[in-house]
Amino acid sequence: MANVFPKWSNAVPIKLVIALILTVSAATGAVWYYCSPNYTKVGYMPTQPVPYSHALHVGQLGLDCRYCHTFVDRSAHANIPGPSVCMNCHSPDLGNILSDSPRLAPIRDSYASGQPVPWIKIHNEPDYVYFNHAVHVNRGVSCVECHGQINEMDTVAEAKPLGMAFCLNCHRNPEQAVRPLDKVFDLTWKAESPDAQTENGTKFVHDWKVLPPQSCSGCHR
Amino acid sequence: MKRIINHPAPSEREASGPRYWRSLDELASTPAFKDWLEKEFPAGASTLEGSDRRSFLKIMAASFGLAGVGLAGCRQQTRHLLPYSK
Numbered sequence: 001m002a003n004v005f006p007k008w009s010n011a012v013p014i015k016l017v018i019a020l021i022l023t024v025s026a027a028t029g030a031v032w033y034y035c036s037p038n039y040t041k042v043g044y045m046p047t048q049p050v051p052y053s054h055a056l057h058v059g060q061l062g063l064d065c066r067y068c069h070t071f072v073d074r075s076a077h078a079n080i081p082g083p084s085v086c087m088n089c090h091s092p093d094l095g096n097i098l099s100d101s102p103r104l105a106p107i108r109d110s111y112a113s114g115q116p117v118p119w120i121k122i123h124n125e126p127d128y129v130y131f132n133h134a135v136h137v138n139r140g141v142s143c144v145e146c147h148g149q150i151n152e153m154d155t156v157a158e159a160k161p162l163g164m165a166f167c168l169n170c171h172r173n174p175e176q177a178v179r180p181l182d183k184v185f186d187l188t189w190k191a192e193s194p195d196a197q198t199e200n201g202t203k204f205v206h207d208w209k210v211l212p213p214q215s216c217s218g219c220h221r
Numbered sequence: 222m223k224r225i226i227n228h229p230a231p232s233e234r235e236a237s238g239p240r241y242w243r244s245l246d247e248l249a250s251t252p253a254f255k256d257w258l259e260k261e262f263p264a265g266a267s268t269l270e271g272s273d274r275r276s277f278l279k280i281m282a283a284s285f286g287l288a289g290v291g292l293a294g295c296r297q298q299t300r301h302l303l304p305y306s307k
Contacts, residue, residue, distance in 0.1 A: 044297060080304040114307035121300035 037163035045157035046120040049106045059151040065143055065185045076132040080119055083111040122158050123147065130221050139210050140178035144187050145170065151187040167219065171212035175201030178210060
C-alpha cells in the first residue's frame with residue numbers, strides 16, 4: 001500500500017508549532033509596545049495657536065512656573081493663563097514687548113473679544129484618574145518629574161508616558177523624586193549624586209510624612 | 222372519594238381580561254392600520270432600488286470593518302484647553 005502522506009509531512013507539526021510561537025510572540029510584542037503610553041503618548045507635539053516658547057520664557061528669561069500657572073501649588077489643576085497674563089508684557093500699554101507681532105494676534109484678539117485662545121491639551125489623564133497638582137508640588141515633586149525639561153522646550157511635547165506604571169513607579173519609590181521645597185520650580189536643579197538624592201529623599205519622605213497611595217482608590221476614586 | 226369543587230364560572234370580563242390599547246390607531250382599529258400592523262416590514266423595506274438586501278449588508282459590514290480597522294482611530298483626539306479670558 002502506498003503511503004498516504006508524503007515524507008515532508010513529518011515536519012509539518014514542528015513547523016506549525018514554531019510558526020505559532022513566532023506569530024504569538026510578535027503579536028504580544030506589538031501590543032506590548034504599540035498599545036502602551038510609551039508609544040501612544042510620548043512625543044505628542046501639537047501645533048499650538050500661538051507658538052509660545054517655554055525655552056525662551058522660562059529657560060532664558062527665568063520666568064517662574066507660577067507666574068502663568070498660578071494655582072498649581074494651591075489647586076488640583078494647573079491652570080492655563082488667560083490672555084491678560086500675556087498682555088502684562090505684550091500689551092502696548094504695559095510692557096510693549098512685540099505688541100504688534102502677528103504671531104501674538106490670537107492673544108490680542110482673545111483679550112479684546114473675551115473668546116479664549118484654543119490651546120491644545122497635551123498632557124491628558126483619563127477622567128477616571130484623579131491627579132492633584134498641589135499635593136505633589138507641595139511635597140517636593142518637581143514639574144520636571146512628570147513634564148520633563150519644559151524649560152528647554154520651544155514647543156511643548158509630552159516627555160513622560162504618564163501611564164499607571166509611570167505613576168506607580170514613583171509612588172513606590174518616592175525618595176527618588178522628592179527634592180527640597182525651594183527647588184521644586186527650579187527646573188534645572190539636580191541632586192549632587194544619586195546617593196545624595198536617595199539619602200535626602202528618604203529624609204524628606206520621613207520628615208514630611210509622604211505616604212503616596214498605592215491602592216486602587218488612591219487615584220481611581 | 223374525589224371532591225369536586227364547583228368554582229364559579231369566570232365572568233366575560235375576567236375571561237378576556239381588560240383590553241389595553243397601545244395607540245389611538247389600535248383603539249380605532251381601522252382596516253388600513255390592521256393591514257400595516259400585520260406586515261413585518263414597512264412597504265419597500267425588503268427591496269432596495271437596484272440592489273438586494275444581502276449585498277447591501279455585505280458592503281455595509283465591510284465599510285464598518287474598514288472604518289474601525291485603519292482609518293478613523295489613527296489620530297489622537299484633539300483636546301482643547303480654554304482658559305477664562307474675561
